[in-house]
Amino acid sequence: MADNETVQLRTISVPEAFVRRTEHLDKPGRPDAAPDAGPGAEQPAAPRARGVRDRYLDLLRALALVRVVIYHNFGWTWLPLVFPSMGVMFxxxxxxxxxxxxxPAFGVIRSRLRRLLPPMWMFGAVVVTAMILDGWGPHSEGHPHWWWGKLAFWVLPLSTPPFAGTVHGFSGHLPHSWAEQVVVPLWYLRAYLWYVLLSPLMLKLVRRVPWVTLAVPLVLSAVLNSGLVDQSGRVMETATDxxxxxxxWVLGMAHQEGLLRRIPQYVVPSLAPLVLAAGFWLLQRAPVDDPRIGPDLEAVPLAQAVWSFGCVMLLLHLSPSWERWPKPLERxxxxxxxxxxxxxxxxxxxCVALVMTEPLIDQLWNNHFAYAHLRWLLTSQxxxxxxxxxxxxxxxxxxGWVEDAAAKRRPRLFPYPRRVKGRRRA
Structure with a gap:
């Protein structure tokens, strides 16, 4: 999002055969917190037992993942307004x-990197190998020495890892831009990494000057997106995200520190609609890339920053803190x-799965029975x-087992919980 080319990377269709339904891809997270749910502004919430999962946060994380997949398939621009996944996840x-x-901060940062990087390394091992087999290499960009150096970002994503803009598409079985499409999620890992590295400093600032710390990212976002700053280059791309x-991220920290419990209960519900209105106003003022689709929150960083902040305020204010599922959600x-x-x-x-649907569906178009009787299905979004x-x-x-290994858990093939007969699901 640092420039037009970056925005394009975030909004690549998956796959090309369905360009109209996925012209604007979204960004896509995770983590685990224990929000406090005190009944009043003056009364702190009861402490959560160590190791007990907050199912409300699990629900938010799961909804965010589902929303990301649906958005990348359909490209519905109203979805980020209904549920801004990445703001919630951060x-x-x-x-x-x-x-x-x-x-100790060093041990916490090391633990976070250990959980984040191995899944990315596995992803990179597969994707980089596939790109090289499909014609990508040191001479693809005209700078062979820089190409080798930039591969280090596949090990530690302090900046966007290099990828192929166009390749052969494995003899036409995949779109030529398949590599550019499948690496779209890597922006999140880069942003998450920087947040983790800077979190000890950010937490100190939250404890000393919380309201200033909350406002600084929004002010900086307004400055970067004012048109007065050149947003080209890797540094500005990272700064924009x-x-x-x-x-x-800071609001999540402030909530964990109990900041929201120290203000009157009516403040957040009164202020959040005004913040949302400001975000929506900024979205409507932004230029529209495609009049057929309309304004896309994912393509307007400042509007996304303000809108996500307002939604997160409301969600953290609610924060019911479930140790057990409510009965309607147990299923x-x-x-x-x-x-x-x-x-x-x-x-x-x-995104890899969505790209792979194109060659599979193409095979069905070549099937006489499917072409004669299932065209309604093949053309469906x-x-x-x-x-x-x-x-x-x-x-x-x-x-998936890489996540278990990275977290020092016993690797499991498919961690779907089994229900014990006669016992309510936790």
């Missing part, structure tokens, strides 16, 4: 980070638990999603 991550920083979601325990256990894997591999879901499950089976 807020949850900030809350968890603040709670974890009760321990950092300021877009920085307020949500979804399995899929929500699975998504939380494999959040990074789903996030990294869902829902069909690629139905094809992508089993491919995502396959990715979970093949690569």
């Amino acid at each position: 807020a949850l991550a900030g809350s968890l980070m603040a709670r974890s920083l009760s321990r 950092f300021t877009t979601f920085g307020a949500c 979804f325990n399995g899929v929500i638990t699975l998504l939380n256990s494999r959040a990074v894997t789903v996030y990294l591999w869902h 829902w069909f690629p999603l139905l094809v992508a879901i089993p491919l995502i499950v396959l990715a979970l089976l093949l690569f």
Whole structure:
């Protein structure tokens, strides 16, 4: 989003055969916090038992992942307005980070990197190998020495890892831009990494000057997107993402520190609608790339920053803090638990699954029976999603165990919880 080329990277269609439904891709997270749910502004919430999961946050994380996949399939621009996934996920991550920083900061940062990087390394091993086999290499960009150096960002994503703009498409079986499409999720890992590295400093600022710390990312986002700053280059790309979601990360930290409980209960519900109105106003003022689709929140960083901040304010203010599922949600325990256990894997591999739907559906077009009787299905926007879901499950089976190994857990092939007869699901 630092320039037109960066925005294009975030909004690449998956795949090209369905360009109209996925012209604007969204960004896509995870973490775990323990929000307080005190009944009044003056009364602190009861402390949560150590190790007990907050199912409300698990629900938010699962909804965010599902929303990202749906948005990348359909390209519905109203979805980010209904549920700004990445703002929510960065807020949850900030809350968890603040709670974890009760321990020595170096150990916490090392633990976060250990959980984040191995799934990315597995993803990179597959994607980089595929790009090289499809014609990408040191001479593709005209700077062979820089090419080798930039490969280091596949090890530590302090900046966007290099990727192929166009390749051969494996003899036409995939679109020539397939590599550019599948690396879209990597922006999140880069932003998350910088938040983690700077969290000890951010937490100190939250404790000393909380309201100033909350406002700084929004002010910086306004400055960067004012048109007065040249946004080209890797540094500005990283700075734009950092300021877009920085307020949500800081708000998650402030919530964990109990800041929201120290203000009157009517303040957040009164202020949040005004913040949302400001975000929507900024969105409507922004230039529209495609009149057929209308304004896209994902393509307007300042509007996204303000809108996400307002939504996160409301969600953290509600914060019911469930240790057990409410009865209407018990039936979804399995899929929500699975998504939380494999959040990074789903996030990294869902674009690969969506890209792979194109050659599979093309084969059905060549089938006489399918062409004669199932054209209504083959032309449906829902069909690629139905094809992508089993491919995502396959990715979970093949690569999900890396998340267990990174977290020093016993690797599991498919961590879907089993229900014990006669016992209510936790």
